[in-house]
Amino acid sequence: MKPSRFQYVRPASIPEAVVALQRSNSKVLAGGQSLTPLLSMRLAAPEVLVDINGLTELAGIEVRGSELWIGAIARHQEVLTHPLVGAHVPLLQQALTHVAHPVIRNRGTSVGSIAHADPAGELTAVAALLGARIHVASAQGVRDIPAKEFFVGPLESSLLHGEFVTGVSFPIFESSWGSSCVEIARRHGDYALAGVCALVHVDGGLITSATIAIFSVAGTPVVIDVIDVCDESEKLDQKVQSLIEPDTDIHATAEYRRQLVKTLVVQALTEARSNAESRRS
Amino acid sequence: MNPEELFLVELTVNGNPLSARVPARRLLSDFLRHDLRLTGTHVGCEHGVCGACTVLLDGKPVRGCLIFAVSVSGSEVTTVEGLVNNDGSLGVVQRAFHESHGLQCGFCTPGFITTIHAFLKENPHPTEEEAREAIAGNLCRCTGYQNIIKSVLRAADLIDSGVRDDH
The missing domain is CATH 3.30.43.10 (Uridine Diphospho-n-acetylenolpyruvylglucosamine Reductase, domain 2)
Structure with missing residues (x-):
């Protein structure tokens, strides 16, 4: 060992x-x-x-234009407690409360979590759902990779040899947007058996946009636009179930994961809507 | 095979400047135990699950087995040995464990003591639920955790009543 x-x-x-x-x-x-x-x-x-860890220029959390930039060595605990994150991308903090234990969060980095591309990772799902941009540097220069092109498979990203992630930028969501992250784990802080992040836009009491990202149910986070089905629970579940491919392992069967997803999707959307309403007031 | 390259690692451990030349792959937990002979920090699972190797790095609890010593050279580290009072008497969390029977075999105890010490600095008046959550990242195979939770609350009471703690 x-x-x-x-x-x-x-x-x-x-x-x-x-x-x-x-x-x-x-x-x-x-x-x-x-x-x-x-x-x-x-x-x-x-x-x-x-x-x-010596690259102090990658330690920050900053608003850059219409995005929130998080540097590659910002620790989970800093992201979890930073006021700019709470104001602009609250989903990051909602997700981070589920990430491991405080002792791990003191050292682990949010950007590292995304670069690791763990399909059970909460932040992987957040990046995919929000359409984050992954900033990459190599000897050939710098480039940005959209999250949907970054996650290729379990623990596999589209990073090329010689490239590393210097930071991730998340779009800022104004107060008409609400979000949530819910999951079921055997113990708080463990990998989720299944989890769901949700993002909804509420205008005049009506939901005008609703997307979810489901994690721990496929090789990469599964992002689904559910605006067409979000007020009919049967259709919502049908659409979701047709797009996920959960595995059976020693922690849970595939069928159990599907059952969890059915419940978690509704819970995530309900919480996201209520968060949008409380953010506005 | 060529001899392994050694790196000078300098830490302030429990207030004392200490250093050793070690390979880059030396884990902080092994650096403390093998190179500095501070065997209070225990090594259990060696992959970050059990929490026995928890030490304070610049005041914050971290897993000693998930950090390379070379990566944190120049930092301050506090181990369970560093949480005794200057006169050698038990620190307040240690005393609470003693009084509340918070340990049996004692293997996990150093990780609990460091974790709880840092937790009570942040939250000096925890509820029972908060105490339970605070220790959720540490495993104990003897106590069933009940007496550890009592120890957290007892330590908070001791601090409130002004019992001496030098850290």
Whole structure:
């Protein structure tokens, strides 16, 4: 249960980091709360570990134009308590209360969670639902990847060799939007058996937009536009069930996950609507 | 195979500047135990689940087994040894565990003590439910947690009544 050998590089700047990442079989270390167990169990054995914890320019949380930018080494706990996040992208904080335990959140990073592309990850679903932009740097320059193109499969993103995620920008949602994140886990802080994030827009008491992202039920988060079915629970469930592919594992059967999703979708949409109404008043 | 490259790791541990040259793959929990001989921090699952290795990094509880020592060189670390009073008497959370029978075999206790110490700084007057939630990330196989929850509440009472705690 000890990691195998690796070469350790601690760059002082992004240009230094991208040079180090050009080496074959390199991996980025940020919070390390998912990576370190993989290394300790030797499920991963990169030759080079590039520790970006010294890149202080990636530590921030800022409003940039109509987006909220979160840097690659901002810790979950900072995102969870930051007033700009609460004001502009409350879904991040609603989701983060379900992410692991406070001790893990003190070190783990929100952007790292997204880069890890865990299909059971709450923040993966948030990024997919909100249409976040993933900012990426490499020796070839910088580019942005829309969330829907970023998540390719379980623990698999569209990052190319030599690229790393420097930050993620989330669109800012004004107060006519409401959101929620609900899930069922065996114990609070564990991976969810199934979970749902919802985003609704309310205008004059009417829902004018409703989307959900379901996690832990497929290789990537499943984003579904439900505005056409959100006031008819049978049709809503039919549409949702036709688009998810939950697996059976030691924690739950596929059928049980489907049953959870049926309940959680309604709960998430109801909460999101009520949050939109309370945000306005 | 070539000898493994060593890195100088310098930490302030329980107020004392300590350093050692270690491989990059040395976990903080192993650095404390093997290199600094501070064996109060226990290593249980080694993948972040059990919480036995919890230490305070710049005042905040973290898993020692999920951090490489080299990555946090220059930081301040507090271990369970650092939570005794300066005269050697038990710190307030330690005393509460003693009084409330918050431990049996004691393996998980260092992780609980550090976690609860940091929790009570943030929330000095927890409800029973908050106390339960605060320890949800630490595993204990002996007590059934009841006496640990009592210990959290007892520590809060002791702090309120002005019992000495140097940390």
